[in-house]
Amino acid sequence: MSKLISSLSPTPSGWSVTTHFCSWTGIKCDNTNSFVTSATPLSLLQLDARDLYSKSSPINGSNKNVHSPRPNNHIRWAHRNSEDTLFQLEIFLSLFLLNTVQSQLAVASIDLGSKCLKVTVVNLKPGQAPISITINEMSKRKTPSLVAFHSNSRLIGEESLGLLGRYPTKKFLRSLYLSYDITPDKTRDVAVYKTEEDEGEFSKLIAEEMVAMILKYAMGLVENHAMSSVKDVVITVPPTWEWLRRGGC
Secondary structure, eight states, X not given: OEEEESOOEEETTEEEOOHHHHHHHTOOOSOGGGOOOOOOTTEEEEEEHHHHEEEEEESTTOSOEEEEEOXXXXXXXXXXXXXXXXXXXXXXXXXXXXXXXXXXXXXXXXXXOSSEEEEEEEOOSTTSXXXXXXXXXXXXXXXXXXXXXXXXXXXXXXXXXXXXXXXXXXXXXXXXXXXXXXXXXXXXXXXXXXOSOSSSTTSEEOHHHHHHHXXXXXXXXXXHHHSSOEEEEEEEOOTTOOHHHHHHO
């Protein structure tokens, strides 16, 4: 039989108990006027009556055998001081805030095709549609997978589609019948595409950089649609991409 007691305190002559403990356990106690109830509220005392009490132990050196407490080694204290309470409160608040932050994050899926792309958002916020397809700045669900450069500026998606007919030399299509120059990169052993920009950050580009521009644009669509940060992203690529292209992506 275990009880949670906060009214037990050691005395020079041993342990003293209150009348409540005597009534709980049903034992006989002597010297009822010397009970001590000075235990702190932040302490928990767990007692087992079978281990704590004996039927043949004297009290205060007398030869009278009554029910009395055993020595201190049979008492198990679990101290809950102010520092432990504060530490538990900090853990609870940390877990609560972590759960709140995770519930506001979204998961995105980018379907990257050779001609166009679509972006899907999995909303984790309550009250929103669980799965929705994002729209671009032209309120379209399908966005061209195009990157164009004009006057040292970069255009992606619908904006680059408008330059497709006006400036055909500034579009990147298949690797056959190229309308742009390619130079090798000796440091990485990859192809570098040269644009008509004489200088600037867009004068020379590699394939990974152009794909990264499209993916960054897609992530902007996700964040604007979900109005929160993105936790994870799943990207699908065209089936014709070999392992080198997938690794570069």
